[in-house]
Amino acid sequence: MTLSEENYLKAIYHLSKDARDEVSTNAIADAMETKASSVTDMVKKLSEKKLVKYKKYQGVKLTEEGRLYAVNVIRKHRLWEVFLVEKLNFSWDEVHDVAEQLEHIKSDKLVEELDTFLDYPTVDPHGDPIPDKHGKIQPSSKVLLSSLKKGEKGVCVGVKNSSKEFLQYLDKLRISLGDELTVLSREPFDNSVLIRINDSELNVSSLTATNLYVTKT
Amino acid sequence: MTLSEENYLKAIYHLSKDARDEVSTNAIADAMETKASSVTDMVKKLSEKKLVKYKKYQGVKLTEEGRLYAVNVIRKHRLWEVFLVEKLNFSWDEVHDVAEQLEHIKSDKLVEELDTFLDYPTVDPHGDPIPDKHGKIQPSSKVLLSSLKKGEKGVCVGVKNSSKEFLQYLDKLRISLGDELTVLSREPFDNSVLIRINDSELNVSSLTATNLYVTKT
DNA sequence: ATTAAAATTTAGGCAAAGCTAAAAATTTAT
DNA sequence: ATAAATTTTTAGCTTTGCCTAAATTTTAAT
Numbered sequence: 108m109t110l111s112e113e114n115y116l117k118a119i120y121h122l123s124k125d126a127r128d129e130v131s132t133n134a135i136a137d138a139m140e141t142k143a144s145s146v147t148d149m150v151k152k153l154s155e156k157k158l159v160k161y162k163k164y165q166g167v168k169l170t171e172e173g174r175l176y177a178v179n180v181i182r183k184h185r186l187w188e189v190f191l192v193e194k195l196n197f198s199w200d201e202v203h204d205v206a207e208q209l210e211h212i213k214s215d216k217l218v219e220e221l222d223t224f225l226d227y228p229t230v231d232p233h234g235d236p237i238p239d240k241h242g243k244i245q246p247s248s249k250v251l252l253s254s255l256k257k258g259e260k261g262v263c264v265g266v267k268n269s270s271k272e273f274l275q276y277l278d279k280l281r282i283s284l285g286d287e288l289t290v291l292s293r294e295p296f297d298n299s300v301l302i303r304i305n306d307s308e309l310n311v312s313s314l315t316a317t318n319l320y321v322t323k324t
Numbered sequence: 325m326t327l328s329e330e331n332y333l334k335a336i337y338h339l340s341k342d343a344r345d346e347v348s349t350n351a352i353a354d355a356m357e358t359k360a361s362s363v364t365d366m367v368k369k370l371s372e373k374k375l376v377k378y379k380k381y382q383g384v385k386l387t388e389e390g391r392l393y394a395v396n397v398i399r400k401h402r403l404w405e406v407f408l409v410e411k412l413n414f415s416w417d418e419v420h421d422v423a424e425q426l427e428h429i430k431s432d433k434l435v436e437e438l439d440t441f442l443d444y445p446t447v448d449p450h451g452d453p454i455p456d457k458h459g460k461i462q463p464s465s466k467v468l469l470s471s472l473k474k475g476e477k478g479v480c481v482g483v484k485n486s487s488k489e490f491l492q493y494l495d496k497l498r499i500s501l502g503d504e505l506t507v508l509s510r511e512p513f514d515n516s517v518l519i520r521i522n523d524s525e526l527n528v529s530s531l532t533a534t535n536l537y538v539t540k541t
Numbered sequence: 542a543t544t545a546a547a548a549t550t551t552a553g554g555c556a557a558a559g560c561t562a563a564a565a566a567t568t569t570a571t
Numbered sequence: 572a573t574a575a576a577t578t579t580t581t582a583g584c585t586t587t588g589c590c591t592a593a594a595t596t597t598t599a600a601t
Binding site (some may be wrong): 542543544545546547548549550551552553554555556557558559560561562563564565566567568569570571 | 593
Binding site (some may be wrong): 348349350360361363364365380381 | 577578579580581
């Protein structure tokens with residue numbers, strides 16, 4: 108399996124929220140920053156390999172084999188992200204490009220040993236679930252901070268908008284990955300949220316609260 | 325820089341023990357398991373990029389820039405080997421293929437953080453020196469067990485012949501990487517060596533002693 | 542129901558990196 | 572010193588993955 112084929116499978120997987128719906132050529136081209144004609148070429152190739160189901164002009168859909176392959180690449184990507192953040196001092200926003208390369212390294216032993224070394228993590232640094240080696244995925248449990256009710260607690264696991272500005276703003280607020288927080292109150296007027304975090308109280312704007320993911324605890 | 329270019333630079337580096345001598349097209353082709361004509365093509369390309377010095381029919385030689393690039397790939401390869409052996413339970417003979425892939429991952433931060441995480445190792449699991457980030461290499465200090473004199477001590481750091489048979493034989497003798505040993509006596513008749521290792525005495529054949537690297541301590 | 546617009550595919554090309562076979566240069570051997 | 576053998580290069584072809592432009596199909600609009 109080539110690097111390019113793996114990237115196509117991954118893109119198709121991410122584009123099909125629902126396993127039954129078909130993904131359009133243009134959607135894939137946009138996601139991969141390539142041209143529709145290139146997508147058509149590759150999709151034919153993947154189709155011959157029985158990794159996708161494809162009918163001209165009708166869009167494309169992963170076969171079970173293709174899905175498993177894609178999920179395995181995602182498993183590797185997310186395990187490497189955990190490694191980078193927990194062991195090599197990378198921050199949330201720095202991991203993506205490197206994990207994008209590491210996910211293509213081929214070695215089953217490597218993946219399983221890495222999983223063991225990291226103590227079998229279940230979510231990556233963005234709060235997304237890590238598929239197990241059989242391709243099973245726990246449904247994501249992350250929710251937006253804005254959806255927590257008064258009194259509920261959570262742990263910061265990721266951001267929706269990962270722009271540099273937002274990440275730097277979070278740094279300024281001293282909010283970082285893994286921090287625990289409690290919702291003290293919510294302000295109906297402007298939808299801002301008062302939270303307790305790192306032993307101090309902080310009022311978070313609606314915009315911030317709708318861009319910060321937490322897992323309820 | 326493409327993966328293929330990196331592999332050529334690395335091969336040329338390994339083939340030129342002496343920085344001044346020129347490496348032949350055929351030697352590169354053999355080392356890389358490719359054809360001489362392919363080598364000629366690539367060498368022209370590297371020459372245009374000023375990474376090698378090349379004159380038709382005269383062989384090829386790394387420029388300083390090319391040498392630095394090659395050494396950096398080797399640095400990454402050896403750091404990953406240390407990681408695989410020390411953190412992920414790989415054995416000496418399993419690391420090569422995976423390190424061969426990992427050495428091409430592009431991220432300066434990754435390399436420096438990995439170096440820190442591993443506590444700045446100076447040799448890889450085969451006893452070969454790890455270049456520093458400026459391309460400086462400590463001369464290798466590994467010697468063959470057969471060269472140690474009576475009373476000298478060393479640490480096992482690698483093998484000359486890395487055949488499966490030999491590695492399995494070492495396992496059977498309970499000799500493994502990092503073990504300390506002392507030469508108790510040498511037998512002039514058959515060049516075998518009596519050593520103390522892991523709190524027991526062991527007589528090692530000449531063939532074994534000439535295939536096992538140690539660093540003197 | 543046509544026609545216009547949008548999406549998709551086909552056709553034809555390009556660059557990278559490899560190959561084989563033939564030509565050219567160099568080295569070795571008589 | 573010349574011929575034979577070896578090494579290296581050139582020429583031309585292949586595959587992968589991408590591109591543009593043109594053709595085709597599907598979808599949307601009147």
